[in-house]
Amino acid sequence: MEENNNIPYIKMQEAAFRYPKGDFVIENTSLTLFQNEFTAVTGPNGSGKTTLGKLIVGIVKPDCGSVKILNRDTREMTLGEIGKKVGYLFQNPERQLFSMNIREEISFPMEIRGIPKEKIKEKVDEMLETFSLTHLEGIPAFKLSRGEKQRLAIASILVNNPGFFVMDEPTTGLDAERKKDLSELISNLQDKGIGMVVISHDLPFIKQHADRTITLSGGKIIDDSR
Amino acid sequence: MTFPLEVSELQFRYQGSETNILRGVNLKVKKGEILALVGLSGCGKTTLCYCLCGIIPHVIQGDYKGKVLINGTSASEMKLPGIATKLGIVFQDPDTQLFAPVVEDEIAFGPENLCIERDEIGKRISEVLKQVGMERYRLGSPAILSGGQKQLIALASVLSLHTEIFIFDEAMSQIDSEGKRSIKEMICQLKNLGKTIVMVEHDFENLDIADRIMVMRNGILEPYNGVLK
Numbered sequence: 276m277e278e279n280n281n282i283p284y285i286k287m288q289e290a291a292f293r294y295p296k297g298d299f300v301i302e303n304t305s306l307t308l309f310q311n312e313f314t315a316v317t318g319p320n321g322s323g324k325t326t327l328g329k330l331i332v333g334i335v336k337p338d339c340g341s342v343k344i345l346n347r348d349t350r351e352m353t354l355g356e357i358g359k360k361v362g363y364l365f366q367n368p369e370r371q372l373f374s375m376n377i378r379e380e381i382s383f384p385m386e387i388r389g390i391p392k393e394k395i396k397e398k399v400d401e402m403l404e405t406f407s408l409t410h411l412e413g414i415p416a417f418k419l420s421r422g423e424k425q426r427l428a429i430a431s432i433l434v435n436n437p438g439f440f441v442m443d444e445p446t447t448g449l450d451a452e453r454k455k456d457l458s459e460l461i462s463n464l465q466d467k468g469i470g471m472v473v474i475s476h477d478l479p480f481i482k483q484h485a486d487r488t489i490t491l492s493g494g495k496i497i498d499d500s501r
Numbered sequence: 502m503t504f505p506l507e508v509s510e511l512q513f514r515y516q517g518s519e520t521n522i523l524r525g526v527n528l529k530v531k532k533g534e535i536l537a538l539v540g541l542s543g544c545g546k547t548t549l550c551y552c553l554c555g556i557i558p559h560v561i562q563g564d565y566k567g568k569v570l571i572n573g574t575s576a577s578e579m580k581l582p583g584i585a586t587k588l589g590i591v592f593q594d595p596d597t598q599l600f601a602p603v604v605e606d607e608i609a610f611g612p613e614n615l616c617i618e619r620d621e622i623g624k625r626i627s628e629v630l631k632q633v634g635m636e637r638y639r640l641g642s643p644a645i646l647s648g649g650q651k652q653l654i655a656l657a658s659v660l661s662l663h664t665e666i667f668i669f670d671e672a673m674s675q676i677d678s679e680g681k682r683s684i685k686e687m688i689c690q691l692k693n694l695g696k697t698i699v700m701v702e703h704d705f706e707n708l709d710i711a712d713r714i715m716v717m718r719n720g721i722l723e724p725y726n727g728v729l730k
Contacts (some may be wrong), residue, residue, distance in 0.1 A: 294645045319677045320649030366648045366675070395729070405600055418515070420543025444648065446594065448672045450541045450703050450729060476649075476677045 284439050284470050285331055285361070290340035294331055300326040302494045303340065310438055310470035313461070315481040318491035324474045325366060327491065328441050329471065332363040341392045344439075358384070362432035366443040368424040371431070372416050377408060381431050382415055402430040407456075421448040429460070439470040446477045449465075458483060503573040505666050505697040506553060507529040511567035512720075513548060513557060516680050522548050525567070532665075535688065535698045535706050541729050546701045547593060549717065550670045552576070553699065555584040571666070586615060589659035591672040593701075595651035599643045604635070604654055607643055611662045622661075623721030629657040634680065637670035648675040658683065667691060669700040673707055685710050 283465070285308040295298040300323045308314055316324050328343050329335045333349035342349045344360050365371050374380040381402050385395045403409045404424040411419060416427060416435060425445065432440070446454050461484055464471065475481055490498040508528040512519045522545040530536050538546050551557040552680045555576045558565045569576040571587050576629045581691050589611075592598050601607035612622045633653040643654050657668065669688075673681050688698055689710055702708055712718065714725035 297645050298639075320653070320675075320680055321647045325647055367596065369594070415517075418518075421543035446676060446704065447648075448542065448671060450539075451705070452729060453542050478678070 281309045281311050282359040284288070284310045284345060286341075286343045286346075287330065287337075288341050288343075290330060290337035290342055292326060292335055298421050300494050301330060301337075302486070304494075304496060305340075306469065306489070306496065306499075308472060310468065312486045313410040313465060313471045313473065314427040314487035315473050315475060316486045316491060317476055317481060317488060318497075319476075321437055323494040325443055326494075328363065328443050328472065328474050332358045332361050334443055358432075358437070359435050360437055360441040361441060362435060362437040364425070364428055364432060364440070364445060366447065367416075368421070371428050371495050372424060375415050375417075377403070377414070377416055377419075377427060380427055381434055384431065384435050395493075398434060402434060403468065406430045406460075409492045422450070422453040425449070425457075432462075435467070439466060439472075441472045443474045443476070445473060446475060446480050454480065504570070505528045505572055505701065507568075507570040507573075507584075508549075508553070509568045509570075510570060511549075512553060512565070513542055513552060514564040515548075515561075516563050518563075521564070521590050521720055523552070523567075526717075526720070527554065530699060530721055532696055532697055533692055533695045534637055534713065535692050535711050536701065537714045538573045538699065538701045538717060538722070539703070539705075539708070539713035539714060539725055539729065541547070542703075545720055546717050547670055547709045549722075550590060550668050550699070550701060554590045555579065555581055577612075583725055585611070585664075588666040588668065589664040590668040591656050591670060592657050592669045593672075593674070595648070595655040595675075598655045599651055599659070602642055602644070604630075604641055604643055606638050607654060608661050610631050613656055615662065624662070626659045629660045632660060633657045634683060648679060648716045649680060653680065653684075660687075665695075666697045667699070669698065671701050671703060673702075673704070682720055683706065704722070 287304060287306040289305055291303050293300045318324055333352060336350050345469050346479060347478055372380055378399055381399045382395045416475055424500060447456060486499045511523050511526040513523040526549060540546050550631040552569050558577055561583050599607055601610060605670050609622050609628045612625055630639055633656055635653050642663050643651055656672055673684055708714055715722045
């Protein structure tokens with residue numbers, strides 16, 4: 276594997292994780308992720324892809340070894356602190372939407388940070404426009420289609436301006452048109468310098484974007500190529 | 502002639518919505534046919550699946566007009582347990598389908614409710630877990646499985662019902678390529694046994710097994726001509 280000379284954004288060292296009463300899902304894994312790269316994580320079902328993503332963003336903490344974001348151990352960071360550095364899109368966007376109202380869903384992270392109302396309104400309008408959600412504003416979030424819920428979830432993550440974004444199976448449930456829209460969005464985020472890890476077994480999608488592809492099997496990295 | 506599934510002039514509007522999502526759907530699916538439904542996200546494919554399996558109007562209410570017939574009987578006049586003996590559905594999101602703490606209990610739940618004998622249920626559990634390649638997870642918890650593995654268990658649970666009609670609503674969306682190949686083979690075997698299958702798909706690579714492809718556009722179904730919009 277060719278080396279990347281940039282500063283690591285996320286560094287995992289000899290990290291291992293298992294769920295209570297389960298086998299190890301991730302076994303002694305070391306991995307360095309850079310902001311100037313699109314890294315794809317692929318592998319068969321149950322190989323540990325989603326768990327690796329959750330370790331990267333501190334939703335689960337390693338049983339041994341460490342995961343560091345910009346040199347800080349995720350065990351010492353709150354999820355709020357992590358959310359400002361790394362965004363995480365769940366495999367099922369429904370899991371991260373909680374507001375009845377689209378505007379509230381996007382404004383929530385800014386409200387808890389005490390950002391002035393006028394600025395929040397401006398930013399929400401901008402996000403609704405960017406993610407083609409303006410025409411859906413009156414509809415309760417739970418009534419949106421899967422593609423629409425995903426766009427809303429992404430908008431809510433990006434208002435935090437994270438430097439890194441982890442997406443778990445983002446093409447699931449998207450039709451060809453929506454996949455094209457997602458591709459454009461990813462390219463825009465790459466242009467803005469946001470580092471990206473995309474967990475997927477949609478190989479054509481991965482090939483289109485990835486600078487680096489990591490293949491997992493049985494909780495271990497079996498291939499890492501640029 | 503009686504079709505396993507027949508839909509005529511079906512219209513539906515969700516409560517609180519101003520427009521109909523289904524605007525006169527007509528469809529006849531033959532015994533032993535694999536019908537694929539395609540269409541843009543949010544166009545009403547899943548709503549149609551809910552109508553086919555009776556969730557609409559029995560569970561989700563709204564403005565419902567037209568008819569859905571299962572083997573010639575109106576789905577809105579059948580009770581849900583009766584429909585479950587004829588038709589099995591695998592939902593888009595396996596988390597909405599799985600609830601038991603152990604995989605084998607999850608699979609046994611359907612046949613138990615159909616009053617199938619214990620020995621037969623045991624046999625069916627082994628058979629369907631083998632079909633989806635998940636034998637080693639029989640005593641594990643569905644909660645710690647990956648998205649794709651959960652989808653395989655949801656599929657196994659529905660296969661264990663041994664119904665004549667199956668609806669797969671994007672049932673392969675989280676499954677890896679190897680798994681997809683074997684699920685497609687399994688669907689073809691079901692067809693050869695005379696089962697009727699409706700599959701909703703976004704992945705065009707999965708459509709090669711379909712006998713017919715219909716597209717949902719503007720609330721109606723039309724033969725697919727290569728265009729989704």
